[in-house]
Amino acid sequence: MTSNMIAREPAIGRRTLLKVGSAGAAALLFAPIIARAASDMGGALSPDASIYPKKAFAQTSESAALKIMYGADATASDKIQLDAPDIAENGAVVPVTVSTDMPNVTSISLLALDNPYTMAASYKLTADAIPNIASRLKLAKTTKVVAIVEAGGKLYSTSKPVKVTLGGCG
Amino acid sequence: MANQILARATVSGGVTTVQALVKHPMDSGFVKDKAGKIIPPHYIEVIEFALNGKVVLTGFWGPAVSRNPYSKFMFKGGKSGDTISIAWVDNLGKKAGTEVKIA
């Protein structure tokens, strides 16, 4: 396989992070990267737990979860970009990004079909929100990840298989 | 507790990008501890992101969202100095939130 392949690319990770230079950079780097919490509570925001669609998150099939969440089934679409790795480096942290150019997107959901519960995350977008959301998911095993986009009152979907291998050594 | 949420918001070309890392175990309820006892489910259910107090994105999360969850999203509008608020509530009714200024 690709065992001994050297994956080379210019300017990445550490180097990009370090571009600021070395002298006294640490303190400089630290401050702007993280804007520390000004207050412990998010101002006036206080999310209401009762709006949580608990039932939709307790389903074990795609169609059941979608029925409860949206009252409909999704049709496949090539207008949705679902960015997820072919092979997860660790099933506990799998970066997944969903984006689309469709207009009037009101909701985006992420499903992992072979997880104990299908629905992983769901987002409600207001008119100003751009349909481009990145998240990190737990995948119990190799599974198809499905992205659902609700646009103009209709449901669209795309999917991608993600292989989850045994983690542990390293 | 301090530092429950680390966030950063930047604006460019009229589009604001928000990134946030939330400190939370996100226990699924399927994992056992070292003594073989099930760790009870403990995860964020609702998270809200707002610009100057007005919600722009609401996230509903299940136990399949990774520990210490990361989110990144974008929205139109917002300018340097505006306030982004982020707040969550979990399945045990605990809440936390933070505010950052758009850089």
Place this chain on the structure above:
Amino acid sequence: MKRLYLAGFAALVLPGLAAAATPTKASAEHAIAAAEAKIKLSAAHDNQWPSTLAALKSAKAAEKKSDFATAETEAKRAEMLAGLSLQQAVSQKKLWKNAVVH
């Protein structure tokens, strides 16, 4: 490799067969003491295997339940495993140098 495998198998099984005589409390205790001595030695050589300690543990547990046959078999297994790890450590005292990058 196959021959080595068989040798390993023989090393494992033969002591077990020999012990099959008539295990008593005394013989079980004796076997446990012998295992503990070997384990001490391999610990002194910084090379203990978890399986060795697990075998000793189950030997002691069996002895407590007056299951002397199991106690003796498990103790002998612990002793043998400790012996192997000791052998490994002793041989590595010289062998490690062959692996050095130079």
Place this chain on the structure above:
Amino acid sequence: MIKRDFVIGAVIAAVALAAMPIAHAGAKPDPAADQKAFQAYFKSRFPSLPLADYVDGPYNFSKSERDQWKQIMDFPPYQFSLDTGKQMFETKFPNGKSYADCLPNGGIGIAQNYPMFDEKTGQVVTLAGAVNQCRVDNGLKPLKLTKEPMADLVAYMTYTSRGKPIDVKVPDSPKALAAYEHGKEYFYTRRGQLNFSCASCHVQEAGKHLRGDVLAPALGITASFPVYRSKWGNTGTLVRRFVGCNEQVRSVPDKPDSANYRDLAYFLTYMSDGLPIAGPGARP
């Protein structure tokens, strides 16, 4: 049953190898020559990989893992550790003193010099060990060497050294050389029921896949510690990884503050002299 027998067979095979010739027996340790050979070995193994990039470990060998890592590094999961570590570092002890008072250069930008040999005690001191000494000197309890909050504190201190070349020194003294040689021996010694040495995985098999993961080359491997491991879900120190490695080869781990682990860290970090500090890092 079958597995166990196989393993025993493997050990016997190793014992059978005892007849092989032994090189360099009894020579005086020459750390500088070892280091040169060590770095040259990896250079010839992976000619296209710049020395400084070894600190990225497994991500040099798998494009897919590298891509995921880059996404994760967009907002690294160890940020909480940095944040907590910084707070800890800046918090004064009950007696009014702080870490800055007992560490060289106020504790900032010094990680590249550790582990360090202390002629007075005749022992290797890791950065975490120096932190604990400082705590004890100020009447506080030492912290556990493997996990948070020690890992947070060391992560922050290491962060202030980012990009600085590793500069571990082995003084030409009998005790320092003995500690170095002891660490080297530990590194190359096969142990555990699976009969693996550190070198088996991180020299000979470096860059290859073991189950789902890529084995990181030993060169530069210490530069990214402490690391946030997705598997752990938090940040751990180098010693925590040593414990894990021992467990994986079915060997009873040493105590975190043992001379074995301190000397191993000393040898291993010295091999990477000149490579940039990249910690804290993120690993699967």
